[in-house]
Amino acid sequence: MNNPNTALQPDSVWSPLFQQRAFRALMTAFSFPGRRQPLPPCVDAKGPACIAAVLCDNEVTLADPDHLIQPDDIRRLGIGEASVENAGFIIADGSRAPSFEPALGSLAEPEQGATLIIRVASLDGTTAFPLTLRGPGIEGTQSLGLRGLHDGWLAERARWNRNFPMGVDLILVDDTQVVALPRTTQISGGGN
Amino acid sequence: MNPNYQLTDSQDSYGFGFLDEFAKREIRRVILKAISIPGYQTPYASREMPMGRGFGTGGLQLTLSMIGPEDTLKVIDQGSDDSVNAVNLRKFAELTCPDVSTTESTTEATLIQTRHRVPEIALREDQVLNLQVPYPDPLVIVEPSEAKRKIMHGEGDYARLLTKLYEDLVKFDEITISHRYPTRINGHYVIDPSPIPRYDVPKLHQSQALLLFGAGREKKIYAVPPYTNAEPLVFDDVPFRTENFYNADGKRRACNRCGSTNSFLDELNLEDGSKAWQCSDTDFCNRQLARTDAGEVTQ
Ligand SMILES: [Zn+2]
Numbered sequence: 061m062n063n064p065n066t067a068l069q070p071d072s073v074w075s076p077l078f079q080q081r082a083f084r085a086l087m088t089a090f091s092f093p094g095r096r097q098p099l100p101p102c103v104d105a106k107g108p109a110c111i112a113a114v115l116c117d118n119e120v121t122l123a124d125p126d127h128l129i130q131p132d133d134i135r136r137l138g139i140g141e142a143s144v145e146n147a148g149f150i151i152a153d154g155s156r157a158p159s160f161e162p163a164l165g166s167l168a169e170p171e172q173g174a175t176l177i178i179r180v181a182s183l184d185g186t187t188a189f190p191l192t193l194r195g196p197g198i199e200g201t202q203s204l205g206l207r208g209l210h211d212g213w214l215a216e217r218a219r220w221n222r223n224f225p226m227g228v229d230l231i232l233v234d235d236t237q238v239v240a241l242p243r244t245t246q247i248s249g250g251g252n
Numbered sequence: 253m254n255p256n257y258q259l260t261d262s263q264d265s266y267g268f269g270f271l272d273e274f275a276k277r278e279i280r281r282v283i284l285k286a287i288s289i290p291g292y293q294t295p296y297a298s299r300e301m302p303m304g305r306g307f308g309t310g311g312l313q314l315t316l317s318m319i320g321p322e323d324t325l326k327v328i329d330q331g332s333d334d335s336v337n338a339v340n341l342r343k344f345a346e347l348t349c350p351d352v353s354t355t356e357s358t359t360e361a362t363l364i365q366t367r368h369r370v371p372e373i374a375l376r377e378d379q380v381l382n383l384q385v386p387y388p389d390p391l392v393i394v395e396p397s398e399a400k401r402k403i404m405h406g407e408g409d410y411a412r413l414l415t416k417l418y419e420d421l422v423k424f425d426e427i428t429i430s431h432r433y434p435t436r437i438n439g440h441y442v443i444d445p446s447p448i449p450r451y452d453v454p455k456l457h458q459s460q461a462l463l464l465f466g467a468g469r470e471k472k473i474y475a476v477p478p479y480t481n482a483e484p485l486v487f488d489d490v491p492f493r494t495e496n497f498y499n500a501d502g503k504r505r506a507c508n509r510c511g512s513t514n515s516f517l518d519e520l521n522l523e524d525g526s527k528a529w530q531c532s533d534t535d536f537c538n539r540q541l542a543r544t545d546a547g548e549v550t551q
Contacts, residue, residue, distance in 0.1 A: 064273045076273055080320040083280045087318065090287040091462045091478050092377070115281055117274060167406030168399070171285040171294050196290050196438050196480040199458075224440065225406055229288040242288035244438065 061138040062117040073105035073113045074136070082114045086231070089240035094193040094202035096183050096237045107233045108151045109133050111177045116149055123147035125160070128179055147174060154180040154232065157212025162220065162228050170225035173243065178230060181208025183237045195245040204239065206232065214247055269316040270348040275299045279317035279473070283464065286475040291441030292405070293388050293472040301468070308341055308367055310466030311384035314473065315365045318380070321351035326361035331369040331516070331532035341365065358535050368431075370452040372515050372536040375461035377478060383446045385467040388474065390434040390444045408440045414485060421490060430495075434485045437476055442485060451494045451516045456482035497529065507531045510540035 062074075070077035081100040089097040099110050108128045116122050121142035124134070128151050134141075144150055144160040152158065165173035186205045191214075193202040209232065221227035227243030241247070269276065275297075282296040301309040319325060325345055329338040333356040342354050355361050358371045367384040375381060391401040394412040404410070413434060420427050431447040435456060445456060446465060456463060456476050463476040476482055484492040497505045497517050506513045508528045515536055517529040531537035 062273075062277075066267055076267055077320065079273070079277070080268075080318070081322075084318060084320065087280075087283060087287070087380075087462070090284050115277065115284075117277055119274070119278060120281070168402035170289050170292060170406065171282070175284070196477040197287075199479045225289050225292060229284070240284075244288065244290065 062113065062136060071101055071103045073102045073110055078102055079114050082110055085238060086111070086114065086240065089231070089238050090229075090242055091197050092202075093195065093197045093241055093245040094191075094204040094239060096185070096239055098237055099233075101236075105133065106235045108177050108179050111231055111233055111238065112137055112139075112149070112151065115175070120148045121146065122149040122151065124151045126151070126153040126156070128153060148172075149175050149177060151177045152179070154178040154209040154213060157210045158216050164220055164223075164226040164228065166226065170227070173220075173226055174228050176228055176230045178209070178213065178232050180206050180232050180234055182206060183232060183234045183239055190249055191247050192249045193241075193245050193247055195242075197242070198245070206239070208234075217241070218247070268349055269319055270301075270344075271299060271313065271316050275313075276317040279313055282473050283314070283317070283475070286464070286473045287462070287477050289441075290477055290480050291437030291443045291474055293441075293443075293467075293470075293474050296471055296473055298468050298471040303340075303344075308337065308365070308384040309468030310470075310473070311365045311367065311382045311468075312341060312344070312466075313468060314382040314464050314466040315345065315363055316348070319345070319349055319352055319363060321349075323362045324353040324355050324360055325349075326355050326358065326364045326535075327366075328364065328369060328371070328533075328535075329367045331371075331518075331536075332534045334534065337367065356535055358533075368447050368449075369516070369532060370448055370455045372531075372533045373539075374455070375459060377460045379461045381459075381461055381463045383448075383463065383465045385444065385446045385465045385472075386469070387432070388444055388465065388467040388470050388472040390432075390442050405441055410434075410436075410442050410485065413442065414487075417485060418487065421487065426490065426493065427486070433492075436481075436483045436485060438480050439483075441474075443474055443476070445482075449495060449516060450484070450492070453482070453484050453492070454494065458482075505529045507537060507540070510537045511544060512537070512540045515540075 064076040068075040085097040116139050118138040122139040123144040162174035183206050191204045221243045230241040232239045282294050286294040327338045327342040329335040358373045365382045395401045432444050433450050433453050434442050435445050436442045465474045486492045504513045507530050509530050515531045518532045520528045
């Protein structure tokens, strides 16, 4: 049910304090797209599972087509599982091109557009894949280097987000850090 | 809210921040969507709070969903940390969030909850402003149906709202809205920026800090992210004007306490029937006063 246990130490992903701190990292990440934010340390989860523990419970649906979350954690989250096309949250492996159509929301309810939690190899400022970002939350431009994101994601993301306010919001995550790319962020550069 | 509010025994067992973890998680999800869709009134399931709606429950729920032991909280009402409302909300936070520090200093705060004002001192990237909102939808005055308003917002269609403003313009030669000035965010959604004066609207534009708006009764949360355009709705030939505080001689009034001529002033009615003007932002006023006093000492 993802009912955080106050008896747990804050280094557990299921403790309220971890979830509060990790949420603040996420809120800062969404406020400043493209800037890496460290997740607070925790002993019992990594990357995508940390994000799911902060944001997901029985009130939302989640699809994990690449099986990035342990079955025990899925049970603990108590989430409603859904097809990728209908899920509010989708967890995916960034090294493979996406092969699904996420929910984009509607003109009246754009918040129904999915949140994609994408695991990448590393968000550590490598220049192998430099992207230039513009949009709300960015003063001028922001550059982002990362490893392990298939080019297909950027092309598909651009297509999913072509009709604002509909679209999807991306959370890129490696083992310990997070970068948010809300639907308003314009991306240029990269592999092509 | 009862000024001597005490948590009942059963509420005492509530976790940090009063709200249960499911309520916090829902608000957290909604905040991230609100930031992703700047200016969009994102619906959420507002929880019952131990005070009437209209006492800042929307802003309080934002604050309680994000606050942690590392935070320093400032609560202001019409610019003042000392008003009954601000004191009560601050006490409630102190009661339900042990370990959180509170402050009256704008620069020391990490979270600022406010009603009716944006602080005079420009906010930083590491600060968050949570504004209390009574009426979130600027289209209510032209369209009674929420379903239709949602479509108009989605299309960025504000023609009828502009017509309404234009009528004002024809009648009074300027747009007379003093508070809640409709403001377009990132070139799309128009928001009700809450009952802040026109004077504060330019502070929403390209702010370094995240600005969040919580409407508890209407169950909506919306955001102006940092470094985002926030433009008051205007017509090409009529510039947006803020309150200028000129006296009859066209001279800018000064605060009669600190002497500042670059702050938003409250008009006070003195006992002898005369009027005086004073900074509405008490922290700003105290700072100016301290600076003046220090200056006098060293001279
Ligand atoms: Zn003053």
